[in-house]
Amino acid sequence: MDFLEIIKARAKAANRTIVLPESEDPRTLKAADALLKEGIAKIILIGKPQDIKANSAGLDLSEAEVVDPANYSQSGRLSEIFAELRKSKGMTQESAAKLLKNDPLYLGCMLVKEGLADGMVAGAVNSTANVLRPSLQILRTAPGIKLVSSFFIMVVPDCDMGENGIFLFSDCGLAQNPTAEELAAIAQSSADSFKKLVNADPKVAMLSHSSKGSARHPDVDKVVEAVRIAKEAAPNLMLDGELQLDAAIVQAIGKQKAPDSPVAGSANVLIFPDLDSGNIGYKLVERLAKAKAYGPITQGISRPVNDLSRGCSAEDIVGVSAITAVLA
Numbered sequence: 001m002d003f004l005e006i007i008k009a010r011a012k013a014a015n016r017t018i019v020l021p022e023s024e025d026p027r028t029l030k031a032a033d034a035l036l037k038e039g040i041a042k043i044i045l046i047g048k049p050q051d052i053k054a055n056s057a058g059l060d061l062s063e064a065e066v067v068d069p070a071n072y073s074q075s076g077r078l079s080e081i082f083a084e085l086r087k088s089k090g091m092t093q094e095s096a097a098k099l100l101k102n103d104p105l106y107l108g109c110m111l112v113k114e115g116l117a118d119g120m121v122a123g124a125v126n127s128t129a130n131v132l133r134p135s136l137q138i139l140r141t142a143p144g145i146k147l148v149s150s151f152f153i154m155v156v157p158d159c160d161m162g163e164n165g166i167f168l169f170s171d172c173g174l175a176q177n178p179t180a181e182e183l184a185a186i187a188q189s190s191a192d193s194f195k196k197l198v199n200a201d202p203k204v205a206m207l208s209h210s211s212k213g214s215a216r217h218p219d220v221d222k223v224v225e226a227v228r229i230a231k232e233a234a235p236n237l238m239l240d241g242e243l244q245l246d247a248a249i250v251q252a253i254g255k256q257k258a259p260d261s262p263v264a265g266s267a268n269v270l271i272f273p274d275l276d277s278g279n280i281g282y283k284l285v286e287r288l289a290k291a292k293a294y295g296p297i298t299q300g301i302s303r304p305v306n307d308l309s310r311g312c313s314a315e316d317i318v319g320v321s322a323i324t325a326v327l328a
Contacts, residue, residue, distance in 0.1 A: 003155045003166060004294070004319055007197070011040045011325035016118040018321045019111050021104035023047030023066075025124045026055060031317035033059040040318070041325045044117050046104040067111070069101045078110045085138060105131060109138040112303050118328035121321045123308030128173070132298070135305040145300045146185045150174045150307075151193055152282045152295035153323075159289070161249045162268040168194045168202075169270050169285075172278035173296035173307075183226035187271045188234050189299045194269050196327060205248035205267035206230070206241025207277070211257040214244075223273055238262055245270070245281075294319055297327075304328050 018035070022028045023045040029052065032043045043064040045052055052066055069075070079097035086096065100107045105126060111117040122131045132148065141148060151170035159165035170190040175182060183206065191202035206227050210220045223242040230239055240263035247257040247264050254265025272278035286293045297320070298306050304327040306320050 003153065003198075003292070004322070007319075007326055008038065008040050008322045011322040012038075014325050014328070015042070016325040016328045017042040017044060017116075018324055019044040019046065019067075019108045019117040019120045020317075020321070021046040021108035021120065021122050022125050023052050023104075024055070027124055027312065027314040027317060029056045029059055029061065030314035031321065032061055032064055034314065034318050035321055036060070036063045038318075040322050044108075044111065046107055067107070069104065069107055072107075074114075074116070075100060078107070078114065081114065082106070082110055082138065103134070106134040106138070109134040109305065112305065113138050119304035119306070119324040121306050121308065121317060121324055123306075124310060124312055124317065127310075128307050131305065131307045135298075135301050139302045139305065141300050142302045145189060147178075147182055148174065148298060148300040149178075149186045149189055150296040150298050151190055152293045153197060153297070154282060154285055154291050154293055156285065156289050156291040163198055163200045166198055166200075167249075167268055167270055168198070169272065169278060169282045170299075171272065171275060172282045174275070174298075176275045178274065180222045180225035181229055183223065183271060183273065184229035184233060185300075187226070187230045187239060187269075188237065190269050190271060191234075191237055191239070193297070193299050193327075197323065198268075200268070202238065202269045203263045203267045204230075204237065204239040204269040204271060205243045205263050206239070206271050206273075207245055207248060208242035208273055209244065210242050211244045211247045211264075212242065212261075214257070219273060226271075240264065241271075243267070294323060297323055 018041045046067045049066050083093040083096040108120045149171040150173035154167045156165040194202040206223050208223045227241040240261045246253045248267040251265035258264035285291045304324045306324050
């Protein structure tokens with residue numbers, strides 16, 4: 001059974017509810033049909049029932065809950081809670097009610113906050129900024145988490161490195177040029193995400209163009225400092241750096257370049273020093289190694305909200321929804 005099939009099986013067992021707020025998109029409706037048919041999750045669609053019915057010919061969405069923002073029984077209560085959350089920013093109950101009625105992403109996040117859904121998946125028709133804004137305003141970061149970041153689960157065929165060919169790459173989608181403190185936070189969040197999704201012990205490599213002082217540069221210093229901060233914050237986490245990519249994942253090279261490292265040669269969680277290297281890295285592995293890339297998956301929000309690529313397929317939405325259900 002491959003990684004996604006394992007995730008789907010775990011999602012079925014978890015029996016979570018996922019809200020899909022972009023019901024105007026055909027891919028979302030097709031994904032909802034598949035999620036329900038396979039029993040991966042219970043589904044809430046946000047939109048006008050007549051529009052969803054008109055756009056779902058050939059699909060079976062009879063088991064989906066449809067929330068119409070204009071006629072939702074919980075709207076008054078949710079707008080009160082939302083206004084209270086944002087009162088320091090000048091939000092009134094009237095403005096909160098208007099936003100929940102007109103923006104499905106805000107309503108979806110409120111459903112998650114109040115436990116009416118366990119997670120949300122969006123981004124097929126909305127930008128990352130539009131998806132994350134209500135998430136951070138309503139759900140906020142998890143306790144002890146300093147920033148929201150993202151990761152990809154990379155499944156590399158015919159590969160004996162990482163966790164039987166499975167790696168977590170971070171951050172490949174959000175943090176442009178993280179500070180040492182932010183890199184350390186990304187490393188800790190990524191280790192936790194790997195443990196939850198892969199059910200294996202994370203071995204975290206903080207990547208650089210240098211291995212253990214082989215080069216000198218402020219960029220290297222940043223990674224070295226990130227390693228120090230992360231080890232101080234999580235002394236039991238198997239983490240090391242700075243390491244070049246080959247030293248991190250190839251046993252022979254790891255022993256040669258970093259013989260005293262507990263991680264070198266066996267890393268399965270790769271923390272890139274900036275967004276450029278992370279984004280380039282995951283796409284190189286996806287295209288040249290024919291790896292499957294699952295993500296970007298968001299980490300650090302108090303409850304799971306995940307952003308899709310606007311070029312996603314219905315199958316992509318199914319996969320991210322299954323991962324969201326497991327994370328919930």
